[in-house]
Amino acid sequence: xxxxxxxxxxxxxxxxxxxxxxxxxxPDALFCIWYAGSRExxxxxxxxxxxxxxxxxxxxxxxxxxxxxxxxxxxxxAHFDDKSGRLWLFHTVLQGGGWSSVFLYSRxxxxxxxxxxxxxxxDEEQGMMVRTGIVELASGRWVxxxxxxxxxxSFCYLSDDRGxxxxxxxxxxxxxxxxxxxxxxxxxxxxxxxxRSGGQEHCVWRSTSGDDGETWELCTPTELxxxxxxxxxxxxxxxTIVLIFNNTAEGRTPLHVxxxxxxxxxxxxxKPLETDPxxxxxxxxxxxxxxxxxxxxxxxxxxxxx
Numbered sequence: 001x002x003x004x005x006x007x008x009x010x011x012x013x014x015x016x017x018x019x020x021x022x023x024x025x026x027p028d029a030l031f032c033i034w035y036a037g038s039r040e041x042x043x044x045x046x047x048x049x050x051x052x053x054x055x056x057x058x059x060x061x062x063x064x065x066x067x068x069x070x071x072x073x074x075x076x077x078a079h080f081d082d083k084s085g086r087l088w089l090f091h092t093v094l095q096g097g098g099w100s101s102v103f104l105y106s107r108x109x110x111x112x113x114x115x116x117x118x119x120x121x122x123d124e125e126q127g128m129m130v131r132t133g134i135v136e137l138a139s140g141r142w143v144x145x146x147x148x149x150x151x152x153x154s155f156c157y158l159s160d161d162r163g164x165x166x167x168x169x170x171x172x173x174x175x176x177x178x179x180x181x182x183x184x185x186x187x188x189x190x191x192x193x194x195x196r197s198g199g200q201e202h203c204v205w206r207s208t209s210g211d212d213g214e215t216w217e218l219c220t221p222t223e224l225x226x227x228x229x230x231x232x233x234x235x236x237x238x239x240t241i242v243l244i245f246n247n248t249a250e251g252r253t254p255l256h257v258x259x260x261x262x263x264x265x266x267x268x269x270x271k272p273l274e275t276d277p278x279x280x281x282x283x284x285x286x287x288x289x290x291x292x293x294x295x296x297x298x299x300x301x302x303x304x305x306x
Contacts, residue, residue: 003273008050008059008296008304012036018048020230021296021304023284024078024133026087026112028054030288032296033065033076033089034304041098045072047091049113052306054288059306066119068093074102079134079142081162087113088163090122090130090144099149100127108163122166123157126150131180132232133284138185143213145181145193152177152198156213172207174219182243183213184235186263194243194264195219198228202249206264224258224267225249230282237291243267244283244295255280255297273297280305 012018021034030052037045046067051060066073066089076091087109095101103126105119122128127150135143144157144166156169172178176199183193191209193216204224207216224245229252231245243258247270259269273295274280283297299305 005273005305006058007299008032008052008306009062010303012048012062015044015046015048017045017301018304019298019301020075020131020282021284021298022075022077022131022133023286023294023296024080024087025286025288026051026080027082029112030054030294031078031080031087031113032059032284032304032306033078034296035073035076037072041072041074041094043070043072043094045074045094047073047076051113054290065089065113066091071095074099075129075131077130077133077144079144079163084162085112086110086163088134089116091119092129095126099129102127102129102149104128104130104146123168129179131230131282132182133286135183135185135191137191137212138189139212141212143183143191145183147179147181149179152179154178154181154193154195156181156183158213169214170216172216172219174205174207176201176205176219176221178205178219180230181207182232184233184241184264186235187239188263192241192264194222194224194231194233194245196226196228196230197221202227204231204245227251232283232285234285234287234293236287236293239263242285242287242293244273244285244297246281252279252281253277255283257295274299274305 015036018036049065072094074092092102178195181193233243247256
């Protein structure tokens with residue numbers, strides 16, 4: 001398994017802490033967003049972005065995408081609609097009471113992120129958050145993985161009209177607190193979700209849906225280890241599932257890549273991406289049209305590695 005790594009940025013002046021990057025593909029470019037400020041949850045935290053033009057060798061200089069006055073910005077994901085050319089952004093804004101106080105907003109750009117619409121409240125209930133990207137199903141439905149920070153329950157927002165309207169699916173039933181689901185569609189059409197857990201099992205949990213994300217089977221623990229840390233996965237063009245996660249019971253190092261060629265039943269290949277002391281966490285992964293796998297993740301909280 002060969003790969004090339006570089007810093008998306010090394011450090012940001014005046015913003016010593018960076019975390020929670022999310023990646024999406026644009027025509028001929030990659031688009032990455034993350035939040036940065038004095039520390040996670042602080043009022044000075046802003047949403048940042050950067051582009052990587054396919055064919056170039058480095059990422060463009062990061063810029064401020066969104067800086068809510070007097071409030072900290074948090075988890076965000078972007079999604080490009082290749083049929084309309086619209087780039088969607090779903091983002092959270094803290095209201096001063098920790099992550100359970102956030103509101104979830106959405107906005108869009110019709111010029112690949114050069115200008116944006118005004119943010120609109122996406123869900124009136126506080127504590128609703130996102131972490132991993134939208135999955136577009138064979139049926140055309142958009143599935144936006146989400147979770148409730150107040151109760152640590154996972155669910156999905158669903159759209160059948162390419163983001164114009166949304167409904168909330170049912171919670172994923174579980175005997176443990178599970179958040180930040182990463183979802184892929186399997187060969188048989190079912191959805192597979194993997195989640196981090198705040199329970200005592202120190203492992204990845206999973207669930208499946210046979211109705212395009214409206215309802216889910218009872219979540220069950222897997223043999224994959226996880227220290228209550230974010231993960232992400234993608235199903236590639238040849239059917240391989242690529243999972244990026246911390247395959248350890250404690251700490252956020254090492255960071256690993258796992259490969260499954262049987263829809264997540266087994267993981268015969270699990271290799272380290274980062275093994276040094278420190279934090280390497282909250283990965284985001286996608287496959288570009290040329291077949292390459294791209295991963296971004298937090299690098300010791302002060303940088304993002306790609």
